[in-house]
Amino acid sequence: MSTSVEPRGWAKAALHLNGWVVYMFFYAPIVLLVIYSFSNSRNVGTWGGFTFDWYRDFFDSSNARGALSNSVKIAIFSTIISVALGTMAALSLERFTFRGKKVFDALLYLPIIIPDVTMAVMMLLFFGEFFDVLDTLFGLGLRKGFWSISISHIAFNISFVSVVVRARLAGMNTDLEEAAIDLYASRWKAFRYVTFPQIVPGIAGGALLAMTLSLDDVVITQFVAGPGWTTLPVYVFGLIRKGVTPLINAVSVTMLVISMLLVVLSLVAQRVRRSG
């Protein structure tokens, strides 16, 4: 059966080749980036012998280390909140009918569709004026920083998480849930023991996406950051003005390693779940 759809002869070879070319297209720049992060020359693109100096510079620089730790803190916090809110939004839009559902449905996609810069400016004005108002009313003395960045990241991540979780929910049969309720499981128990285990891969995927987006975001973060809260991507972006040195490669490789660890972790988590 399957042999009938599988291409044969030159078509198969061409597809094979295409596969390799696509992967090369993806990974050749990354391989180059990694190689030149070990180059002992200030100029990117000139090989000057092997060295760990750029990594040492990176970890010696308290600015860079601070930026890395800021990024990680914000990514973890904003992921947890946006996964909870995004999953709830997905469940309510997929499982229930209520007034204005279509409108909410459409509105949820907005943060995905609108350009980063637009969102960034909206957030900038929001925090500028909103904190002012709170200040005048309650004298809270709010300053931009961890909270403003986290809230912004949560704001766009909710949409991404809910889209991923909804895709999982949509492909899921409601039969099991209904059977559980027929057998006197409470709504909560039906969710806890039937629905939730089934959508975990969706939630994990959403969480991974949210964390990656949070770690990568430059534009929005730059606009809403406050004193002491420069994140790693914003820091890297700032460095470019002084010319592209392998230090940027070293920082990028570090970020790459973190992202890849996240992917591997999620794969492992899913495998453990399946076999356990």
Added chain:
Amino acid sequence: MRNLKRFRYLAVLVALALAVSSCGSDSDEAAAADCELNQIDGDLALYNWAEYIDEEQLAEFATEYGISATMDVYDSNEAMQPIISAGNSGYDVIVPSDYMVSILIADSKVQKLNSEAIPNAKNISSDFSGLYYDPSGEYTVPYQWGTTGIGVNTTVVGKDFPRSWGLIFDPSISGAFDGKIQLLNDPRETMGAALKYLGYSLNTTDKGELDKAKDLVASTADRLAAFNTDSADEFLTSGETVIGHGYSGDMFVQFLETDNPEDYVYFVPEEGGTRWIDNMGIPFDAPHPCTAHTFINWLLGADQGAALSNWNYYGTPNDAAVAGLDEDLLDFVNDPELLAGGVDSLEEIEDTGDFEINYADAFVEAKG
């Protein structure tokens, strides 16, 4: 950005409606902060270009005054401006470039400095008085500065060449090096160099003058290795070019990376060139204006000014700091031919408003 302002006004209106009382508090914004010398009113939050001050130096300030100091970075004036203008940025000191200072002053986004809290302003060289963007220095003090000029590989070109833009634009001078010359890929810098060579201001708003500059650049385009901004200095030391158009600080750093820095020369031609100046200012709503004054005053001291330049290799506007500069940097700075036409021949790039598009168009046409 104009439309955004309208949005902002709307938001401000809402805020005003909510904040019923306390309207008079910010009416006297024109007055300078009431700070005494070395007064500290909180931690320092500096908003600066990346890699523009040694973090150790910042830590030294923090230790000396028993506070904490943080620095966040931006990559362009345009990235910094909306963040400050929106208010509530939380920053105490910012470092805008010349033209951005005039924008910030016009929008009342920087506050007046209290000169009594910054006595070290006397160290600033007279070359930096009467600047077009802040003529009386009421709002800002210079931080670092630099120029745009020509870098030459003297092992190929020799040492006997005219200190003129003709070294790039005149084939009878540099025809032998065709294909080994580079110009910046920047409309204002490169059209500006041509305008200076022709004897005009690099801020001209005369279409005829700009057209002549355009023809000059167009006639030079074929003789170039490249129009390139990011790698001007690297091209020169890697041998891809022997005459390059670039920024002073980048050139110095790159020359010192090589085994024989003395083989390279950087200068601003006698016809004049671009000077940029970055400045320290205090945002209108800085949470700790007195700490900000103290920091500015501290950085204008002789030792700190020298430490700043020795780390970032840009020019210091601080006369008292020159004595403390590293020797290799001094060699470049003390080159009598560095500014062949003297300081008065330099011009800052000013915003020409609606005429700006003509520079961009002329440059695109000249590149062909």
